[in-house]
Amino acid sequence: MTRFDLFVEEALYGQNGFYSKGQRAGSEGADFITSPETSTLFGACIAEYLDRVWHELECPNPFVVIEAGSGPGTLCRDIFLSIQDCSDALRYVMVERSEPQREIAFRDVTTRCFLDQQEVPLAALQDLPAGPFTGVVLANELLDNLPPRVVKKTAKGWLELYVEQGAEAWQPTPPEAQTMASAVAPKAQTGTCLPLQLKAAVWVNRALATLERGRLLTFDYGVQSSEIFTKRPMGEWLRTYRNHQRSGSPYQEPGSRDVTCDVAFDQLPGKPSICTQADWLKNQGLYSMTDWARKQWQTALPSPDAAAVAARSVLDEAAALTDPEGLGGFLVAEWRVGD
Ligand SMILES: C[S@@+](CC[C@H](N)C(=O)[O-])C[C@H]1O[C@@H](n2cnc3c(N)ncnc32)[C@H](O)[C@@H]1O
Structure with a gap:
């Protein structure tokens, strides 16, 4: 019998884990x-954002940006191509x-951004460096992949989820997890299931500790209050994905699918400022960046040429990033350190 978070940890990151095999985001052959x-x-x-924070921190040199859960390096590449x-x-x-992803990412970013340079301002590590640094720690869709413990309220108190031979097994909850569950969802009714996101909380504390001055910025799907879990069945906030589709039981064929949990931001340390991804991107100037595309598309109507169709696809991408039912509804949390 294995506690749920340890079971998922092995299923995602063990020797034959989903991410250890090099699964990545993207369109071709990807699961998300x-x-x-x-x-x-x-x-x-x-x-x-990074340019603005660099000025706010009075132009430190070096300015260290740590991107955790960097996957195939796509975000890193795009940042280097845009930074000023x-x-x-x-x-x-x-x-x-994931070692395969680290290797792909380092090769891809160096060849795309630094082909003619002997030394690159880039490193790829397995874990957070020690610090302390002045700079920014970034993470897109990392926290949802740090497996939670799961508890259920019963008439006799909280039980904890274990996995035994591919099925759920509910066991007595240790006192510290009972206390945490009652604190994060004091109004939970009998039958309510709840994630306890201790790994995510530990990761946030470690990320904050790498910074002497700067910001921690995370993007993820989630909720601002754990109370919301009390109204939703477990299958809504704990999900599996394979081939872009919702997949089956997290307990079977471990390593064959992604297992992900909505992030409860109230379980994370500190007091980050939180807004939706749509609002955050608008505040960084997303719409002024796409103004040219909007004008080009409107001018070319009603018989758009190839350039206008390309402009239209830029507008579609901006719409996907800000869609309130999709990526735009993600939460962006920012912690400030040293000011
Ligand atoms: C859902 S993917 C997101 C990848 C990328 N950030 C993106 O937005 O496309 C999560 C990534 O986090 C990595 N990961 C999980 N736990 C990690 C940890 N503790 N430290 C660094 N990377 C981790 C996984 O291997 C995986 O590549």
Whole structure:
């Protein structure tokens, strides 16, 4: 019998784990699609943000940007292609647990952005570096992949989810998890299931500890309050994906599918400012970046040429990144350190 979070940890990151085998986001052969894989506009907006934070921090050199869960390096590449003011000071660290992805990412970013350079301002590591640094830690869709513990309220208190021979097994919950469950969802009714996101909380604390001054910025699907879980069945907030589709039981064929959980931001340390991805991207100037495309498309109507169709696809990408029912509804959390 294995506790649920440890079971998922092995299914995602063990020797034959889903991510250990090199699964990546993207369109071809991928099991999920993320904002960096949807449009280069996402990286362009983050580059705007990094330039602004660099000025706010009084132009430090080096300016260290750590991207955790960097996957195939798409976001890193787009940031290097768009960054302006802080480009000379920028030292970028991709942190990726999967070795195949780390190798792909380092090769791809160096060949696309630094082909003629002997030394690159880029490193690819397996875990967060020690710090402390002045800069920014970024993570897109990392926290949802840090497996939660899962508890259920019963008439006799909370039980905890274990996995035994491909099926759920509910066991007595240790006292510290009972206390946490009651604190995050005090109004939970009997039968309510709840994730306890201790790994995500530990990761946020570690990321904050790498910074002497700067920002931690995360993008993920989730909720601001764990109370929301009490109204939703477990299958809605704990999901599996394979081939872009919702997939079956997380307990069977471990390693064959992604297992992901909505992030409960109230379970994370500190007091980040939180807004939707749609609002965050608008504040970074997404619409002024796409103004040219809007004008080109409107001018070319009613018989658009090839350039106008290309402009239209830029507008479609911006719409996908800000769709309130999809990526635009993700939550962006920003922690400030040292100011
Ligand atoms: C859903 S993918 C997102 C990839 C990329 N950020 C994107 O938006 O396309 C999550 C990634 O986080 C990586 N990962 C999971 N836990 C990690 C950790 N503790 N440190 C670094 N990377 C991790 C996984 O291997 C996977 O590549």
